[in-house]
Amino acid sequence: MSEQSNISGEQETNLNSGLQEIPLNLENEKILNENMEVHHHPDLHHKRKHFKEYVLEFFMIFLAVTMGFFAESIREHFVELRNTRQYLETFKQELINNKRAFIIADSVYNSIVPSLDSVVRVFFEKRENQDLHLMGRLLKHVKRVFNTSIDKAAYQQMVNSGGLKNLDNQALRDSISTYVGQIELFETYNSLIYSRRNNAITEIMKMEDAYAFSFWRFNPGYAPEIRPYQKMTEGERRLMIFYYTSNMLQFSSDIIQLERLTRSNDHLMTMIDEILDK
Numbered sequence: 001m002s003e004q005s006n007i008s009g010e011q012e013t014n015l016n017s018g019l020q021e022i023p024l025n026l027e028n029e030k031i032l033n034e035n036m037e038v039h040h041h042p043d044l045h046h047k048r049k050h051f052k053e054y055v056l057e058f059f060m061i062f063l064a065v066t067m068g069f070f071a072e073s074i075r076e077h078f079v080e081l082r083n084t085r086q087y088l089e090t091f092k093q094e095l096i097n098n099k100r101a102f103i104i105a106d107s108v109y110n111s112i113v114p115s116l117d118s119v120v121r122v123f124f125e126k127r128e129n130q131d132l133h134l135m136g137r138l139l140k141h142v143k144r145v146f147n148t149s150i151d152k153a154a155y156q157q158m159v160n161s162g163g164l165k166n167l168d169n170q171a172l173r174d175s176i177s178t179y180v181g182q183i184e185l186f187e188t189y190n191s192l193i194y195s196r197r198n199n200a201i202t203e204i205m206k207m208e209d210a211y212a213f214s215f216w217r218f219n220p221g222y223a224p225e226i227r228p229y230q231k232m233t234e235g236e237r238r239l240m241i242f243y244y245t246s247n248m249l250q251f252s253s254d255i256i257q258l259e260r261l262t263r264s265n266d267h268l269m270t271m272i273d274e275i276l277d278k
Contacts, residue, residue, distance in 0.1 A: 116248035
């Protein structure tokens with residue numbers, strides 16, 4: 001009996017404790033439900049805005065977009081100015097290199113033209129066999145091969161990259177165009193003359209002692225001893241005079257064109273220095 005009374009007492013105690021826990025669980029569940037707002041539908045009924053608020057929002061959005069556009073434009077402008085300055089610095093160095101080439105070419109052409117004039121006179125007066133030693137020295141001088149190399153890479157880079165259009169100085173742009181046009185005229189003229197004269201080289205080599213000039217390239221101090229010329233026909237003599245006269249006229253024309261290029265080069269250098277010094 002004592003054991004049964006103990007079991008009954010324990011069950012009654014457990015039942016009372018369980019009843020005491022029920023209100024606590026219900027209270028916790030109520031708090032949990034109140035906190036789970038995610039399951040509730042939001043209130044979509046907003047207070048209607050005044051018209052001025054819409055205008056203000058539109059103005060602020062428009063102002064933000066506009067300012068962003070202006071900021072990007074300013075950034076691009078400064079980038080273009082920086083790139084244009086770099087192009088001008090590269091072009092300036094190209095002008096310096098080309099001027100050196102002009103000076104060297106002018107010196108060479110001015111030294112060759114008098115010798116060409118002497119050779120033409122010798123053939124015209126039929127004195128080619130009177131002094132073969134002098135004739136050898138003259139021909140060695142006039143047969144010097146010299147090509148003037150004019151660089152336009154920096155200019156082409158400015159054109160291809162659009163840097164030329166970013167130059168605000170219209171006078172500079174016009175001067176650059178004039179300078180490049182003079183270079184193209186110089187190159188076209190010489191290409192045409194070389195092409196015409198090359199057609200006569202084969203016949204000229206048949207009448208001259210080409211063997212005598214085969215060693216002077218390896219020994220600049222070598223004075224060729226040429227063999228006497230064979231008797232020329234009138235046509236052969238005319239061809240010989242034409243060949244050396246065309247050389248003389250070409251170099252004389254090149255001297256004039258080089259003087260123009262040098263003046264244009266100096267003018268561009270002055271204008272570019274004024275821009276880069278700002």
